[in-house]
Amino acid sequence: MVNKLSKILLSSLLGIYFLTYIDVIGYAQGENIKITESEIRTHLEFLTSSKNKGRYPGTRGNRRVVKYISSEFEDYGLKSFEKKYLQKFKATLRVKEGESPKSPVKTWNVIGFVEGTDPILKDEYIVVGAHYDHLGHGGPSSKKPESDEIHPGADDNASGISALLEIAQKMAGNRFMLSRSVIFVAFGAEEQGLLGSKYFVEHLPVPKEKVRLMINMDMVGRLNSEKQVYMGGAGTFPGGVDLMKDLGHELGLNPVVHAGEVGGSDHVSFYRAGISAMGLHTGGHSEYHRPEDTIDLINIAGEKVIAEYVYRTVVKVAQSNYKLEFINQD
Numbered sequence: 001m002v003n004k005l006s007k008i009l010l011s012s013l014l015g016i017y018f019l020t021y022i023d024v025i026g027y028a029q030g031e032n033i034k035i036t037e038s039e040i041r042t043h044l045e046f047l048t049s050s051k052n053k054g055r056y057p058g059t060r061g062n063r064r065v066v067k068y069i070s071s072e073f074e075d076y077g078l079k080s081f082e083k084k085y086l087q088k089f090k091a092t093l094r095v096k097e098g099e100s101p102k103s104p105v106k107t108w109n110v111i112g113f114v115e116g117t118d119p120i121l122k123d124e125y126i127v128v129g130a131h132y133d134h135l136g137h138g139g140p141s142s143k144k145p146e147s148d149e150i151h152p153g154a155d156d157n158a159s160g161i162s163a164l165l166e167i168a169q170k171m172a173g174n175r176f177m178l179s180r181s182v183i184f185v186a187f188g189a190e191e192q193g194l195l196g197s198k199y200f201v202e203h204l205p206v207p208k209e210k211v212r213l214m215i216n217m218d219m220v221g222r223l224n225s226e227k228q229v230y231m232g233g234a235g236t237f238p239g240g241v242d243l244m245k246d247l248g249h250e251l252g253l254n255p256v257v258h259a260g261e262v263g264g265s266d267h268v269s270f271y272r273a274g275i276s277a278m279g280l281h282t283g284g285h286s287e288y289h290r291p292e293d294t295i296d297l298i299n300i301a302g303e304k305v306i307a308e309y310v311y312r313t314v315v316k317v318a319q320s321n322y323k324l325e326f327i328n329q330d
Helices: 002-032 037-047 060-076 154-173 195-202 240-250 267-272 300-317
Strands: 086-091 105-114 125-131 181-187 211-217 228-232 254-258 277-281
Touching: 037 060, 037 154, 037 300, 060 105, 060 154, 060 181, 086 195, 105 154, 105 195, 125 154, 125 195, 125 300, 154 181, 154 211, 154 300, 181 195, 195 267, 211 267, 211 300, 240 254, 240 300, 267 277, 277 300
Parallel strands: 125 181, 125 211, 211 277, 228 254
Antiparallel strands: 086 105, 105 181, 228 277
16 A cells, blocks of 8 residues: 555656656747847848849749748747638739729738637637738839839838747747737738738638737838837727837837827728727838838847837737727727
8 A cells, every 4th residue: 555655656746747847848948939130130131032022912022922931930830720821812903093903913811820828718819910012113102103123121011020920939939928829920912902911800710709909010120219119009908008118118118109099001900890909110211112121221139129029018918817808999
């Protein structure tokens, strides 16, 4: 009887030790996955490469970028819906005034997710997004319409996608910190009228009522000397304004929070559908929608801070003790 009890006790102790060991190793692995300037630069260099020719929907360059993002999602271990990262849709492209309409082209949203750990709250979702497309060689949305130069769109929005990828990688390594699940979406055809985000909201891979908050990054690569980061939509979820100010100040940022103003990028598609949504950017500039929006003008150190800011925000709102509900600002 004593030997049997001794064996049971030893087995229990070994089990506790093993679980503790696994927890410590998992935590250490998560802590070692960091958002880095070198990886941000690597993503930016690929996205703005002349081979991608401005990431215009329906082009080979656009497809190369889609493949790159989906490959990164797979490497990070993000889960997919219905065994695929790609959500295909047709985009009707803008044309100059007086030109004949073009036939819709095939493009994609790239979608992956990190599953939360709470048995109930893992069925609620935070969406983090950024658009990957840009203007190609210009077209009707260019601020330099006479030019046929490649518009690399380093800030708009290679910056948002490179931040998205870094956040996704770190989040996948720190899944144990999440109660709710987190969906990462690289939207297509934003420059053609928010088409990718509209399609995503209309064809959600989860029930709409389970999407509790959307956070969007569009032009986050030009953090200025005053460390100002601008955001609209923080008032669409409980405590959003105070949360964004507090987390920003912790990182040395100077948040400029517009509680009642939502903005004008992909997060608007969510807000219009009655989903809390917030968009972040680091301000406008004279290179917007011009060939001069190049990688050498990106503040990579600043973008790293913005990515960490969004990461900490997601971790906070993905916890079980953070109440989320839609607050209408109209």
